[in-house]
Amino acid sequence: MSAAGGPQVRITDGALADAASALVEKLVGDGAASKLSAGDPTLWGPAAEPEASKRLSWVALHESSRPLVDELAALRRGLHDEGVDRVVLAGMGGSSLAPEVICATRSGGPVGGDHPLVVLDTTDPGQVSDALAGDLSRTVLVVSSKSGGTVETDSQRRIFSQVFEANGIDAATRMVVVTDPGTKLADLAREEGYRSLVEADPGVGGRYSALTAFGLVPSALAGVDIGELLDEAAQAAPELARDASDNPAIVLAAAMAAAHSAGAEKVVLADTGSGLVGFGNWAEQLIAESTGKQGTGLLPVVVEGPEAPGFADHGPDATAVAIGPEGSGAQIAVSGSLGGQFLLWEHAVALAGRLLGINPFDQPDVESAKQATRDLLASASDGGGSTGSGDDTPVLTDGPVEVRTAGDGSWLGTPGTLAEAIQALVDQTPERGYLAIQAYLDRLDDASFETLRPELAKATGLQTTFGWGPRFLHSTGQYHKGGHQNGAFLQITGSVADDLAIPGQPFSFGTLEHAQAIGDAGVLAAPKNGGTARPVLRLHLADRAAGLVALAHAVREVGR
Template sequence: MSSGAEVRIVDQTLADAANALVEKLVGDAAASKLSAGDATLWGPDAEPEASKRLSWVSLHESSRPLVDELAALRRELHDDGVDRVVLAGMGGSSLAPEVICATRSGGPVGGEFPLVVLDTTDPMQVSDALAGDLTRTVLVVSSKSGGTVETDSQRRVFAEVFEANGIDAASRMVVVTDPGTKLGDLARDQGYRKLIEADPGVGGRYSALTAFGLVPSALTGVDIGALLDEAAAAAPELARDSADNPAVVLAAAMAAAHNAGAEKLVLADTGSGLVGFGNWAEQLIAESTGKQGTGLLPVVVEGPDAPGYADHKADATAVSIGPADSGAQVSVTGTLGGQFLLWEHAVALAGRLIGINPFDQPDVESAKQATRDLLASAEGGSGDAGADDAPIVTDGVIEIRAAGDASWLGQPATVIDALQALVNAAPDAGYIAVQAYLDRLDDASFATLRPELAKATGLQTTFGWGPRFLHSTGQYHKGGHQNGVFLQITGSVADDLAIPGQSFSFGTLEHAQARGDAGVLAAAKNGGSPRPVLRLHLADRAAGLVALANAVQAVSR
C-alpha cells in the first residue's frame, strides 16, 4: 500500500450519507488547508488554540533529527549495560509508545516486554516496575506540562530506589517535556542523563510522532526512521482535496454517523498487526470530540466477535482496524505510521464537520482539581484523601457506595441490586463506562467485565484503567453526550508505597483520584439529573472479581 492508509465505507447507507460531507470538505479545500496548518478551519473561537496546536501535520519531516540523536543515546546506554526502558508518562505520553513498541517488537523479549509503561498510581503496579533489574534500567520521564502528578510521583520513587541500590539516579533519567517547564529545569539542575524538549506546537493526543512517542520507542530499539517513512508516505494523500482522500472519507463517515445518532464508534482489530492501536485512537477521538454535549465515543472491543460490534444498533458504528469483516461498517487499514497520521487528520476534520474545536479539553482539569482538593484537605488535617465515605451496604468483600445524589440507586441489599439499578438508570441509547482503579497487569482479568456487561445489557460498554483513562476518555465522560452511567471499581491495597517528598502515598493518591472524578461526574448535570456513579470497593481484589463477574451475569436490560 503506497500511501500507508486506506479507508472504505462498507455500509451503503452510511456511504450515501457521508457523500455530502465528503463534497463539503473537498469544496472547502479542508484537507490541503489542514496540511498547511490553517488554524481558521474550526472557526474564530477555536483559532487561538488551533494556531498553537498544528505542528503535528509535518512531524514526519520535523522529527527526523531525533533518529540519529536517539540512536546515539541508545548506544551510550547499552555501553553502560542499560537496556531496560521504563516509561513514566500518562495519556499522550504513554499510549503511542506502548503501541509502537508492542507492534514493532512482535511480543515479549526474553519474557519481558521491551517497554515497561507506568501510567498508573496503583502502588502494586509501581512496585512491580521497581522490582525489575534496576542495574539495567533507564527511566524515561515524559510530561508535556512538566507537572503531571502521576509522572512526578513515579520519578520521585525511582530516584530514591536507584540511590538506595547504589545507582546514580541522574544517570538513569531521560526527560521528555515541552520547553520552559519545571521538569526541564529540574533535569538541568540535577544533571539528568538527557533532556529532550518536544515541539510545543503539538497537543498531547497528537504527539505520536513527536519526542513523546519516539524517545521511549527508539530506546527499546524500534526503527523510528521507518515509522516516520510510513507517515511521510501517507502525508501527500492526506493533503489532497479529493473525494478519495482517506482522511476525508473517514472524517465524513464519522460525522455522518454522529449526525444520524450513531455517536459511538466501536473499534475492533481484525488482523491489522497494530497491537493496541484502538487504545491510542480512543484518546484521540474521545478527547478531541467529546465536548459541548456532543462528540464521538470510542468503544474499544476485544475483537470482531465481541458484544456490541456486529449487531449494528442505531447508536453505534462498527469500525474495523484492519481488513473489513462481516461486521464492519467502516474499515481502516494501513501501516502504523500511516494510520497515526490518518486518524489525526480525520479526527481534526471530523471536528470541523461536527462543529467543535478538536484541540482543547475543557473538562479534563476538573477531576485533577478535585484530586488536589482532597489531598490538600488531608494534608491540612481535615480528612484523609484516601478514605471513603461509609458504604451504603457491604455485600461479602464488596462495599457499595455512590457519589453525589444517589436517588437512582434506591436501597440495594446486594451488588446485584446495585448493578441492576445502574443499568436501569442508563437511557436506551446510553452507555456504561467501567472504570477500574486497579493494577492493569496483575488485575487484568477485570477487563472481562466489559464484554460481560455489554452482553448482559445490550448497552455499549467501555472499560478504562484509572487514572489512565482520566487523560483519555475522561474528557468525553464529562463533556460529551450526556447519556453515560459509570461503574467505578477500587481495591484494597495490601502494601502501600510512599512517595518521597510528599505527604501522601501512591495508594492515597489513587483513591483521591477515584473519589475526585466520581464527585465531578456525579455533580455534572444530565438532562437536569446528576450522572449515576456506582462505586464498588473490593476488600479483596481476587474474590471481588469473582463476585462481580457473578453479579454481572445476573443483571439484565
C-alpha cells in the first residue's frame, strides 16, 4: 500500500487486474520504477535514448524547483507593492494547463477565488479582447514559452505590450518571461529590460513541466503556496521510485497498457470528487502527446462526470478511470493530493510508454499543423488568398451554418441538411473509432459549445472528445495524427465580429485562428503513411449563438 496521504491507485475491475498483473511483475522485475526515478534514459530503447537523455529532469523537480519558492514570493511582493495583482498568463499547452489546474484547485473553483489567473491560450479575437479589457493598471503578463517562438504566445505579448504603452504603462515593467535558456524570447526579455526573466529547466518537456517554472511562476504570482505543492510531490516521490507491485505508478501504467492490449485504447477520465479542478485537461495532454504516435497510443477522453456518456456506458474500446473517490462504473480509481497526482501520472505515463514500445518524450506529428499554418499565412501575406471563412466554397449552407470538408471530401456525398452532414461523418467512423469535436472559438464566451460532446456521444454511442482550438494542437493534436487512425473530426469555426491586428505582423488574430483551423484540417485529411484519409467535417458559423442552436438541433437527429 502507498504511504498515508500519498497517491492511491486501485484497479476495481477483476479482469483488468488479472490482465495487468503480468505487466506489473515485468516492470518490477525490470527495476523500471527505480531506474526512472534515477533518470535512466535507456528504459525506452536505443532509438529513444538520445531524446530521453534530455527529458528526464522532471523526476527530481520536487527538489530542484525549491529555489523558486523564495524567488517568486519576492517577485510577487514587489508587484503588489506597486498595486499589480492581476495575473494574465500567455501560454499554450504545457505552459498553461498546469497553472490553470493549480490556481483553480487552490481557489476551489475555475473562476475567481483566492488565486485568480486569467489564462490566455487562444488566438480567438474575442477572448483576447476580454483579457485586454481587464484593469491594466493592476495587470502583469506572464509570457510563457518553452521554445520561445510559440506564435500564439508571441502574438499575445505583442498586443499586450502595445496596449500597455497606449495606456501610459511601461510595458517592460509588466512583463514576466518564462522560457528555456538561450531562446529568442530570453534574449528579447534581456534586451527590453522586462520585469523578470525566469529560465526553466531545459531537461524537461512541456507536458512534464507542471512543477517547473512553467507551472510555478504564474501560480505563485497568483498567490498559490507552491512550496506546499512541492511538498506534496516530495511525499509521493519515494513511493513512485519503489520496485514493488503496489507502487501506484506501476499499477496505473500496467492497467492502462493491459487495457490497450485488449483493444481498449481510450482512457475515459471523470472526476468523482477529487477536488482537483480541471485535472483531466492536464492529464489529457500528458497521455495523448506522450503515447499517441507510431499508429498506437492511449486516447484520453475527458468527460463531465461519472454519469456522463462515454464513462458510465463505456464499451470494450475504453477504460473508465475515476479521478478521486471511486465512481460508479470506474475500472480504475486514482486519488491523492495535487502535487502527488502530477508526479504519479507523469511516472505512470512514462512507464506505460515503455510497455507500449514508444518514446514518451517526442512529438513527431505536432510540427505538421504548425507548418501548414505558416504556409497559409505566408500565402495570404503574399497575396495568395485569404485564410478566412471565404477560402473555399461551402458544400451546403443550412441557416447560420456553412458546411465544408477538407481533402477531397468525397465521403460526404450531397447532404441536404446539417444533420445529414453530421450523420455522414458519424457513418465514416470505423468500428471502435472516435469522434473529435474541435472548436476554434472563444472558450469563455462560447463555453456552451462543450455541451455538444455529451450530446453527440449519447446520440452515437461513440467515444467523443472535445477540444478548444488552437490549444488542443499542443495536446491531443499529436494523437490525432500519430495515434490510432480511427478518428473522425468535426471542426467548428465562427465569424469574428471585431478582429484584432497583431502588432508587427501582416496578419490578425482572426486570420491566424482560421489559418490554424484550416491548416490542421488539411493535415488531418491527408492520407498518412499510405493509409486512408481521415474524414474532416468543417462547420463555419455565420452567427455563433444561432449556430450553437442549429448544431444542437442537428445532433439530436443523428444516430449510429
